[in-house]
Amino acid sequence: MLSKRIIPCLDVKDGQVVKGVKFQGHEVVGDILDLAQRYSEAGADELVFYEISASVEKRLLDVNWVAEIARHINIPFCVAGGIKSVADAARVLEQGADKISINSPAIARPELIKELHDEFGKQCVVVGVDSFYDKQTQEYLVYQLTGDPNAASRTRYKTQEWVKRVQDLGAGEIVLNCMNQDGVRNGYDIAQLSAIRALCKVPLIASGGAGSMQDFVDVFKQTNVDGALAASVFHKGVIEIPKLKQFLINNDVAARQ
Amino acid sequence: MIAIINTGCANINSVRFAFERLGVTPEVITAPEKLARFERAILPGVGHANVAMKRLNEQGWAEAIADYQRPLMGICLGMQLLCESTEEGDIPCLGRIPGKVELLETNELTAPHMGWNNLRVVKPHALTTGLSEQDQVYFVHSFAHTINQSTLVSGEYGQAFSAIVANDNYAGMQFHPERSGKVGAQLLQNFINWQL
Numbered sequence: 001m002l003s004k005r006i007i008p009c010l011d012v013k014d015g016q017v018v019k020g021v022k023f024q025g026h027e028v029v030g031d032i033l034d035l036a037q038r039y040s041e042a043g044a045d046e047l048v049f050y051e052i053s054a055s056v057e058k059r060l061l062d063v064n065w066v067a068e069i070a071r072h073i074n075i076p077f078c079v080a081g082g083i084k085s086v087a088d089a090a091r092v093l094e095q096g097a098d099k100i101s102i103n104s105p106a107i108a109r110p111e112l113i114k115e116l117h118d119e120f121g122k123q124c125v126v127v128g129v130d131s132f133y134d135k136q137t138q139e140y141l142v143y144q145l146t147g148d149p150n151a152a153s154r155t156r157y158k159t160q161e162w163v164k165r166v167q168d169l170g171a172g173e174i175v176l177n178c179m180n181q182d183g184v185r186n187g188y189d190i191a192q193l194s195a196i197r198a199l200c201k202v203p204l205i206a207s208g209g210a211g212s213m214q215d216f217v218d219v220f221k222q223t224n225v226d227g228a229l230a231a232s233v234f235h236k237g238v239i240e241i242p243k244l245k246q247f248l249i250n251n252d253v254a255a256r257q
Numbered sequence: 258m259i260a261i262i263n264t265g266c267a268n269i270n271s272v273r274f275a276f277e278r279l280g281v282t283p284e285v286i287t288a289p290e291k292l293a294r295f296e297r298a299i300l301p302g303v304g305h306a307n308v309a310m311k312r313l314n315e316q317g318w319a320e321a322i323a324d325y326q327r328p329l330m331g332i333c334l335g336m337q338l339l340c341e342s343t344e345e346g347d348i349p350c351l352g353r354i355p356g357k358v359e360l361l362e363t364n365e366l367t368a369p370h371m372g373w374n375n376l377r378v379v380k381p382h383a384l385t386t387g388l389s390e391q392d393q394v395y396f397v398h399s400f401a402h403t404i405n406q407s408t409l410v411s412g413e414y415g416q417a418f419s420a421i422v423a424n425d426n427y428a429g430m431q432f433h434p435e436r437s438g439k440v441g442a443q444l445l446q447n448f449i450n451w452q453l
Contacts, residue, residue, distance in 0.1 A: 002372050003372060003374070005373070070270055070271055071277070072274075074436065074437070074438050075395070075436060076395055076433070093268055095270060096268065096270035096271040098397075120304055121303060122369060123303070123371065123397040123398070124303065172369060172371070202368070203371050203372070
């Protein structure tokens with residue numbers, strides 16, 4: 001049976017892994033390769049690396065660390081940060097990354113999704129969506145450039161319509177970052193993830209809000225997402241991956257041990 | 258010495274690194290005439306079957322692979338290209354492994370089939386050494402080889418399909434052993450140990 005994926009997310013800035021709260025005020029967590037190896041050996045199913053300053057600084061991520069990860073890690077990993085063209089993506093994939101994830105550049109130029117799909121195949125193309133719940137209008141809105149609080153801004157898209165669009169363009173997987181929940185460990189945004197799951201035919205990954213092992217059980221059972229991404233609970237040792245896997249299994253969620 | 262066949266459209270590095278982690282240094286080759294010198298060979302592959310098959314034919318790999326007498330294993334799309342034909346682009350393939358590659362019927366499940374899934378050994382073989390029912394490997398694919406006499410190991414996602422196949426000196430793995438943790442490392446070691 002296909003396992004639900006547990007995906008530690010490593011935000012990279014200036015060659016180190018950092019973590020902020022609600023996408024702001026980053027602190028250094030540790031070395032990229034050390035953390036990647038630790039999570040891989042602990043039983044993580046996949047790793048995601050976001051070079052958070054790349055899009056904001058209008059440059060491609062530093063591909064040197066990508067090769068180091070590929071050399072030492074024996075689980076799949078996805079890389080994101082300032083990938084704006086097929087040529088950019090090729091440079092990252094050549095180093096050994098399994099997938100590339102695009103976010104702000106896809107909003108600036110949605111055809112990029114189709115170009116990447118046509119060149120590398122659907123399985124390589126992940127689209128990250130930063131979604132903010134506006135309490136006043138009760139709408140889910142797509143944000144961009146969230147790697148820097150000064151650059152972050154609202155886009156013209158509502159989350160539902162954007163998710164439909166990126167699928168039509170050829171995205172092979174969607175990571176939905178629920179910004180209201182990010183880093184605050186109050187649980188995943190079940191209502192939003194359920195709404196998006198209903199219209200998402202490709203694998204959907206939940207992101208933002210994991211605080212306890214029960215949060216993972218809830219998101220898998222209540223929204224049927226394919227994977228759950230988390231950062232601070234793993235970086236700070238609040239949740240250990242082997243224990244989480246056992247907890248999922250005890251709660252009838254398919255997990256790899 | 259292991260050759261990794263580089264047709265210019267595959268993610269070569271992750272396969273190369275996986276063998277290096279096992280203490281073996283493969284050589285990435287781009288010239289088909291070199292293939293015969295190697296003791297075994299890997300045909301990796303990502304992307305679209307149409308593009309990859311075209312390159313294999315144009316660059317002379319089709320004959321070199323057909324003439325090769327030693328263990329040669331395709332990974333993911335590489336495995337599919339060793340079969341008779343594929344529905345991806347409706348094209349004939351290399352025909353080294355009997356059977357067709359068809360679109361995986363996933364019904365209500367999300368597609369592509371992406372993630373860690375179980376294996377079931379249907380025909381024990383040198384390539385299946387050490388596999389147990391709890392073991393999971395990493396899959397990413399939309400098309401799959403339909404189970405037949407070449408199937409050594411099956412997988413299931415919406416329907417049963419071939420996860421490992423072998424015919425004579427040719428074999429294939431639909432999942433990514435290079436990205437399948439310890440289980441994947443064992444399977445690559447099995448390939449290194451495979452004697453015809």
